[in-house]
Amino acid sequence: MQRFSTAILVFDGVEVLDFAGPFEVFSRTRLTPGTASRRTEDTAPFNVFTVAPRAGMVTATGNLRVEPQFTLETCPPVDLLVVPGGFGTRVLVEDRAVLDWIVRVSQKATLTTSVCTGAALLARAGLLAGKKATTHWASYGWMASLDASIQVVEGVRYVEDTVITSAGVQAGMDIALAVVARLCGIGVARETAQYIEYRWEPQDQPA
Amino acid sequence: MQRFSTAILVFDGVEVLDFAGPFEVFSRTRLTPGTASRRTEDTAPFNVFTVAPRAGMVTATGNLRVEPQFTLETCPPVDLLVVPGGFGTRVLVEDRAVLDWIVRVSQKATLTTSVCTGAALLARAGLLAGKKATTHWASYGWMASLDASIQVVEGVRYVEDTVITSAGVQAGMDIALAVVARLCGIGVARETAQYIEYRWEPQDQPA
Numbered sequence: 001m002q003r004f005s006t007a008i009l010v011f012d013g014v015e016v017l018d019f020a021g022p023f024e025v026f027s028r029t030r031l032t033p034g035t036a037s038r039r040t041e042d043t044a045p046f047n048v049f050t051v052a053p054r055a056g057m058v059t060a061t062g063n064l065r066v067e068p069q070f071t072l073e074t075c076p077p078v079d080l081l082v083v084p085g086g087f088g089t090r091v092l093v094e095d096r097a098v099l100d101w102i103v104r105v106s107q108k109a110t111l112t113t114s115v116c117t118g119a120a121l122l123a124r125a126g127l128l129a130g131k132k133a134t135t136h137w138a139s140y141g142w143m144a145s146l147d148a149s150i151q152v153v154e155g156v157r158y159v160e161d162t163v164i165t166s167a168g169v170q171a172g173m174d175i176a177l178a179v180v181a182r183l184c185g186i187g188v189a190r191e192t193a194q195y196i197e198y199r200w201e202p203q204d205q206p207a
Numbered sequence: 208m209q210r211f212s213t214a215i216l217v218f219d220g221v222e223v224l225d226f227a228g229p230f231e232v233f234s235r236t237r238l239t240p241g242t243a244s245r246r247t248e249d250t251a252p253f254n255v256f257t258v259a260p261r262a263g264m265v266t267a268t269g270n271l272r273v274e275p276q277f278t279l280e281t282c283p284p285v286d287l288l289v290v291p292g293g294f295g296t297r298v299l300v301e302d303r304a305v306l307d308w309i310v311r312v313s314q315k316a317t318l319t320t321s322v323c324t325g326a327a328l329l330a331r332a333g334l335l336a337g338k339k340a341t342t343h344w345a346s347y348g349w350m351a352s353l354d355a356s357i358q359v360v361e362g363v364r365y366v367e368d369t370v371i372t373s374a375g376v377q378a379g380m381d382i383a384l385a386v387v388a389r390l391c392g393i394g395v396a397r398e399t400a401q402y403i404e405y406r407w408e409p410q411d412q413p414a
Contacts, residue, residue: 016234017403020227020271024376027223027269035345039294048269057274062234062255064227067264067272087246136404138242168404169231196224197343197375201406 006048007078010058013088017169018115022082025176029192045184051075053098072101081109085116099125113164115172123147132161136168157204174204181206213255214285217265220295224376225322229289232383236399252391258282260305279308288316292323306332320371322379330354339368343375364411381411388413
């Protein structure tokens, strides 16, 4: 079975739910419904892993400490890239190695996504030039200031314009489920939402 | 300011969102609204930390690796206990040291809560005897088998009967917000939900 290589960027100051929400959705998705299928990877369509700017532990908001599986250098080829947000993005928008890595990975990936202020990193990397995009409601202005050509869309859960950008924190789970729907079918996405008891609003589901 | 000492149990095979959802809610709650207050702990009513059965890294579902801040032995006094679920609970229900710790901590804590199959640990520890409780929809029977005196409540997001037990995975965020509402007021809970863009359903909010 083809498995989508799914890289979730983690860094000091990453918002916990920004990365843990999509991690939960992608890592618990199964093509076979029910609970037994979740005990193995046999029907898991996503191979999910964390990637950090450099080796060593990462400290997320609230001091949750996470050990990343890969660094930018050791990361395997990526089909699906998730760039979370959090206050740590204020530093990372000046980190050329991270921005260059995002550009390189997104050029080969099937899909590039951001959660919350992860959109600022995509903006700074030039990936949102001339595109529609969204971010956390408190950061519309900041994202726009990084690239004046971005068409900022306010008051939505996510926007798809080549790349997929989501609103704040929890909205990352909506794009994760939307991606599951696109790559595996709406039935698999709905069953995964049911498994994790996520109330996926109909208006956030792909048409 | 009084801060509620909030312990979240983590263990091998813990479901990621079971612990990360409440961690996000409690660690991002602020008594002062807005984004600036989230940059410091000055108005943070909860001091949130992770506790593991023993020293060393914990591997959550999907191979997310987390470094716990405390062990059962080093854990400071606890006001609020969160017991998450996941397949790892199938092992932990036989771990006497963990069950005894849960009993000891809950006797002194203001509130004891479980997410998903964390309820099985509370059941096995004897904390749900004769009480109403819920868990993940696939584990109603398992929880009942651990203590026949439990009144299993099906099809709800959470149940409060001295201890608070939630349905699966995502429902842990509903109890976290309900606890914030109880301890800090409904306004603080609603503002926190808005900050993390969590659509907190009115029917899940405390009356």
